[in-house]
Amino acid sequence: MNRERMIWTGLLVVAGLWLLGRALWVGNGVVYVQDLGDVTVSSDAWEAVTETARPSIFRTAGLWLAALFTLAIFSFLYRDNPFYKIAEAVVVGVSAAYWMVVGVWATMVPNLFGKLFPATIKAWAMPGLSPVRDPFSWLYLVPLVLGILLMMRLAPKGQWLARWPLAFIIGTTAGIRLVGFIHADFLSQINSTVLPLVAMESGRFDLAGTLGNLIVVIGVFACLTYFFFSIEHKGVVGGVSRLGIWFLMITFGAAFGYTVMGRIALLAIRLEFLFDDWLWLIDPTGARPPM
Amino acid sequence: MLEYVARLDRRWIFLMMLLAVAIPILFQLRFPETPTPLAKAVFDAVENLPPGSKVLLAFDYDPASEGELGPMATAFVLHCAKKGHKMYFIALWPVGPQMIDDQIRKVIKTDFPNLVYGEDYVNLGFKPGNEGVIKVIVTDLRQLYTTDDKGVNIDKIPMMQGIRSVQDFDLVINVSAGYPGTKEWVQYAATPYGIPVVGGCTGVQAPLLYPYIPDQLPGLLGAIKGAAEYEKLVVDRYDLADVGRYLEGLRRMGPQLVAHMLMIFLIIAGNVIYFAQRRQERYRP
Amino acid sequence: MKRTVPLIITAAGGFTLIVAFFIPATESWGEVAAIWFDILAAIAFILGGGNLVRNHLKKISDQTAGWAYSVITLAAFFITLTVGLFKVGARPMEQQEYYGQRFASLSLEDFPLEFSVEGTIPPKKSGRRLPDSVHGQLVADAAAGTISFRGWMEPNQLDDLKNYKHLLEWQATVETLYDKAQPPEPLRGKAFYHAGHRALAFAGRMSEFEYHTLRELAGTPEWLAAVDALYEATNQTAEIECPADALPERFDAAAISPDLSYDEELQRLRFTGPMPLGLRDRMVRRFFPVATPLSPAAEQVLVNLLKQAGPLSEAQIEALSKAAAAGWTFDQLIAEVNRAGEPVQVPKTAREMLAEKQAGATVIEPMKTVGEKRTLNNLQQKFLREFDSSEMTVDDLVEGLRRMGPLSARQVAALRAFLAKQPTAAERNKELGFALLRAGPLTEEQRDLMFGDYRKQIRWRRYVGRLFAAAHVVKFPWSGEYRAVGTPFWWLYEYAFKPLTATMFAMLAFYVASAAFRAFRAKNLEAVLLLGTAFIILLGRTFAGVYLTSWLPESLSFLRIEELTIRIMQWFNTAGNRAIMIGIALGIASTSLKVLLAVDRSYLGTGGD
Structure with a gap:
């Protein structure tokens, strides 16, 4: 344990010294702004060359913090540690508040209060709103009341009242989904599977098309057979459902391949952030003048 | 030896993945692309x-x-x-x-x-x-x-x-x-x-x-x-x-290729070890 | 009560949406239900925040393990919430601020002027109201057969009224009313009444004469008070400190506006009245004029100057002339001005069309052609091509062109608009400097040469910006964007939320690698199929697949890995996923029905309360 700690301390000291040297010599990870008197706008290292942009301490500190947060999360790969836990705690708090703020400013103010009290909202926060109340605006009292009832979940008493809005949410979700899924995922899918088993391409036999259609039709049929658990999987049914399993395995293989692909892209953008925005080791977009 | 590799600390695999993505980014590897x-x-x-x-x-x-x-x-x-x-x-x-x-x-x-x-x-x-x-x-x-x-x-x-x-x-x-x-x-x-x-x-x-x-x-x-x-x-x-801002996807295919290769290598390696171990077990008295 | 009501609400909400889907007449019911749902979804975000606070407070008060992290979570939560809800640091929305105008509060009832014309408001299909924008302002007097308008009508109100009913007589009446419902001539384009904001407004500085004209319009105390307040507000002087060396060369305050002045002794820049956005930009561009295309000779002069200031490589010279060629050309400008000289089709006014109709015309064209074709003559073109912004202002240019031949107002507008969109000479030189830097290093002196003017321009712009801000009284401090760049809320998003969430998801790449090594074993045929497909996809979705099988002849091209990938996805994957999709759809449909028909009540919980 002691040896491990020594190695890590050594590594961190070396990395820290390198970073310090780089920050002093290159000045990496600086974010620039341009002060135009009435507004301060985002700027870049190019403008800094002309001496019209200045480093923003606020934003530069932010960028370094973002880099440290990124490293703090990565540190979990080695072992759980306080840095990771702090980062995790921050993200939970910030995201919950973020969604709340968005919910208030993007929906509750314009779509709820803006409908109920248009003139007030216009004068206060949304000058673009029409001050005239819709004749049916009283309908919006319903979601307001349901919303207040929903908040009863947080109250020590009367939590059962929160079931009403919940019931509404569940009911509408069920209603929306029932139709949507039957239409798009059932009927349309059956429709798309009714394919010609001998495909013709401008009057000539189309081998690839025929093969493709056959595979899709047989595959869907075989998989559905496999899903019908109520029938005993024996004999022909057993054979077909086994074919169905093979189809599903290929499907899962494809899903795995695609998933891997996606995950790696997510890692790549984080490393690009560290190397490009923070450390200035690479500059693929020409964001900075050559050193 | 086989035992050691089979029980390899997963952090080594993490490190491999990190390098497989980081190195192509640092060296800005690019590959041609054919649209499907x-x-x-x-x-x-x-x-x-x-x-x-x-x-x-x-x-x-x-x-x-x-x-x-x-x-x-x-x-x-x-x-x-x-x-x-x-x-x-x-x-x-x-x-x-x-x-x-x-x-x-x-x-x-x-x-x-x-x-x-x-x-x-x-x-x-x-x-x-x-x-x-x-x-x-x-x-x-x-x-x-x-x-x-x-x-x-x-x-x-x-x-x-x-x-x-x-x-x-x-x-x-x-x-x-x-x-x-x-x-x-x-x-x-x-x-x-x-x-x-x-x-x-x-x-x-x-x-x-x-x-x-x-x-x-x-x-x-x-x-x-x-x-x-x-x-x-x-x-x-x-x-x-030649506008770097618009080539982000193409750029990212570099790390993608190397990391995919690593994934294939890991799956194959995992299987080779698995079957080798099984064989050992079978011949063990 | 506790169980029955929710069941009824569930069924009502769900079936409304289902019925709305099948019966078009009830479509709006479905919309209403969906809107309520969307609003509740927003309130659910608040509930989420409340839950978080409650849980973490409990952790802290119980001092359970790791409670200190709960403190961090709550701190992050409340900081984000405060800066977000209060829009800390967010500038008011530029589009809504009515820059260049001052407001004085005046309710519609207190607006003393009413304008009326003969006519009636045509009936509309049931439920259709007059446009919201004229709410309360437009009233019909059926007995007298007149319609009257309180306030001064704005162009968008005219448009809304004309769109209310496409009937020539009505539209002509509205046009007449519009012409009537305007402030008297000397105040046109300066005095406004914004009924929606309950504000009497004035653009620019109000003169004594304008003040008295306004006052004489009515004698009610509310009106006089509003006019007095407006006069005072538009005659306030803003001043900022501005060192003399920040002033542009040949600075001339009077050329910009009579309300602008510079006090050389105290080194102060002053402006009286509200400043419009356009004036702010004009104050910069008047003294930092547009970049005119570099002639080969001028380019050579620049190269020579650069060479005197330091070494210059061939590559840099080439980059310079390439960058210089990227700017606008006189040919483009001439084409633009000539295009504006073409006769244009404009919509006729309703009154014109009505007159035609009454004169007995059967076919009434809604458009008419105005203006005659005007193209720049050779003299004008030659003069234009010699335009050099360092020697001549755009005003002089227009004046000169007018002297040499006909030039319509639209052409002048097109010319000005074209030039206003182009970079200033200082900005152009900066871009040339960047091109040089991309090709090689520049000495300090060379940089001064390329960036010196730009430095001056930005410095002057900063003082102009300060004056602009000082001359403005914010009207809607809460109208800003909560996530505007530069605000603390944006900062928290950009530097905490974004890197943290993105990195958490990026971690999965590591775990998927570890799982691949440990868990994927080709034990049987199914597993082989799965792994085989995954291999093909992993190879086929990168250049590796192309590289490995490009040797296959054309006749076997379907075996190339990238082709196999496409086929697997298109055929096998589609078949498998379609079957899954059908299965899930049936599952969701049956669950939904169970919920709506109250067969499944598990969502109500089991507790009796």
């Missing part, structure tokens, strides 16, 4: 519309999936701007407006400063409610979108004239990281109303959306590879192959 038919279908859907068509860009993703979807979104905005389409941005994810802002800054403000807000593009912002939002705006957009994202009355926005619902758009482009996303746009807009929808989505979703192709979803960009293909089509068509 699905990417071409997406490209054609945008390209074949006459200039000035109304395109709804629904950006349903967040920073967590920006690595995969950011490049697609950039390429979509670039393509629409180059083609002269009217762009209407909306978002069903709370963080979507930030994604829209980023793209507007990155593409429109930088390379198309002559495009006028409210006349050439407009940001309608985010509304919560998932498919509930699509369900409303597909028949009446103004019920939910009384103002744009900046709080400007929708009736005062020139390009909103004549837009009553999603059905008035010539094309819906959806960039999707999950729920709600392309699936919901297909379910509640494309299928019932026949609104043309094309999409770009994450690797996780892509295979699940294939059943909608081509009847309900004519084109789809799957993960970063789809982004790179589409990017290639756009930069080739508009001669932008």
Whole structure:
């Protein structure tokens, strides 16, 4: 344990010294702004060359913090540690508040209060709103009341009242989904599977098309057979459902391949952030003048 | 030896993965790209519309999936701007407006400063409610979108004239990281109303959306590879192959290739060890 | 009560949406239900925040393990919430601020002027109201047969009224009313009444004469008070400190506006009245004029100057001329001005069309052509091509062009608009400097040469910006964008939320690698199929697949890995996922029905309360 700690301390000291040297010599990870008197706008290292942009301490500190947060999360790969836990705690708090703020400013103010009290909202926060109340605006009292009832979940008493809005949410979700899924995922899918088993391409036999259609039709049929658990999987049914399993395995293989692909892209953008925005080791977009 | 490798601390594998992605990025490895038919279908859907068509860009993703979807979104905005389409941005994810802002800054403000807000593009912002939002705006957009994202009355926005619902758009482009996303746009807009929808989505979703192709979803960009293909089509068509900002997807295919190779190597190595161990066990008295 | 009501609400909400789907007449019910749902979804975000606070407070008060992290979570939560809800640091929305105008509060009832014309408001289909924008302002007096308008009508109100009913007589009446409902001539374009904001407004500085004209319009105390307040507000002087060396060369305050002045002794810049956005930009561009295309000779002069200031490589010279060629050309400008000289189709006014109709015309064209074709003559073109912004202002240019031949107002506008969109000479030089830097290094002196003017321009712009801000009284402090760039809320998003969430998802790449090594074993045929497909996809979705099988002849091209990938996805994956999709759809449909028909009540919980 002691040896491990020594190695890590050594590594961190070396990395820290390198970073310090780089920050002093290159000045990496600086974010620039341009002060135009009435507004301060985002700027870049190019403008800094002309001496019209200045480093923003606020934003530069932010960028370094973002880099440290990124490293703090990565540190979990080695072992759980306080840095990771702090980062995790921050993200939970910030995201919950973020969604709340968005919910208030993007929906509750314009779509709820803006409908109920248009003139007030216009004068206060949304000058673009029409001050005239819709004749049916009283309908919006319903979601307001349901919303207040929903908040009863947080109250020590009367939590059962929160079931009403919940019931509404569940009911509408069920209603929306029932139709949507039957239409798009059932009927349309059956429709798309009714394919010609001998495909013709401008009057000539189309081998690839025929093969493709056959595979899709047989595959869907075989998989559905496999899903019908109520029938005993024996004999022909057993054979077909086994074919169905093979189809599903290929499907899962494809899903795995695609998933891997996606995950790696997510890692790549984080490393690009560290190397490009923070450390200035690479500059693929020409964001900075050559050193 | 075999035992040791089989019990290899997983942190070594983590390190391998880190290097497999980091080294190609640091050395900026690039590979050629050949677009597949699905990417071409997406490209054609945008390209074949006459200039000035109304395109709804629904950006349903967040920073967590920006690595995969950011490049697609950039390429979509670039393509629409180059083609002269009217762009209407909306978002069903709370963080979507930030994604829209980023793209507007990155593409429109930088390379198309002559495009006028409210006349050439407009940001309608985010509304919560998932498919509930699509369900409303597909028949009446103004019920939910009384103002744009900046709080400007929708009736005062020139390009909103004549837009009553999603059905008035010539094309819906959806960039999707999950729920709600392309699936919901297909379910509640494309299928019932026949609104043309094309999409770009994450690797996780892509295979699940294939059943909608081509009847309900004519084109789809799957993960970063789809982004790179589409990017290639756009930069080739508009001669932008030297603008680094527009080559993000292509750039990211470098680490992608090396990391895929590592994955294949790991699976094979895992199996070789497994079968070797089994054989040892069988011959052990 | 506790169980029955929710069941009824569930069924009502769900079936409304289902019925709305099948019966078009009930479509709006479905919309209403969906809107309520969307609003509740927003309120659910608040509930989420409340839950978080409650849980973490409990953790802290119980001092459970790791409670200190709960403190961090709550701190992050409340900081984000405060800066977001209060829009800390967000500038008011530029489009809504009415820059260049001052407001004085005046309610519609207190607005003393009413304008009326003969006519009636045509009936509309049931439920259709007059446009919201004229709410309360437009009233019909059926007995007298007149319609009257309170306030001064704005162009968008005219448009809304004309769109209310496409009937020539009505539209002509509205046009007449519009012309009547305007402030008297000397105040036109300066005095406004914004009924929606309940504000009397004035653009620019109000003169004594304008003040008296306004006062004489009515004698009610509310009116006089509003006019007095407006006079005072528009005559306030803003001043900022501005060193003389920050002033642009040939600075001339009077050339910009009579309300602008510079006090050389105290080194102060002053402006009286509200400043419009356009004036702010004009104050910069008047003294930092547009970049005119570099002639080969001028380019050579620049190269020589650069060479005197330091070494210059061939590559840099080439980059310079490439960058210089990227700017606008006189041909483009001439084409633009000539295009504006074409006769244009403009919509006729309703009164014109009505007159035609009454004169007995059967076919009425809605458009008319105005203006005659005007193209720049050779003299004008030659003069234009010699335009050099360092020697001549755009005003002088227009004046000169007018002297040499006809030039319509639209052409002048097109010329000005074209030039206003182009970079200033200082900005152009900066871009040239960047091009040089991309091709090689520049000495300090060379940089001064390329960036010196730009430095001055930005410095001057900063003082102009300060004056602009000082001359403005914010009207809607809460109208800003909560996530505007530069605000603390944006900062928290950009530098905490974004990197943290993105990195958490990026971690999955590591775990998927570890799982691949440990868990994927080709034990049987099914597993082999799965792994085989995954291999093909992993190879086929990168250049590796192309590289490995490009040797296959054209006749076997379908075996190339990238082709196999496409086929697997298109055929096998589609079949498998379609079957899954159908299965899930049936599952969701049956669950939904169970919920709506109250067969499944599990969502109500089991507790009796």
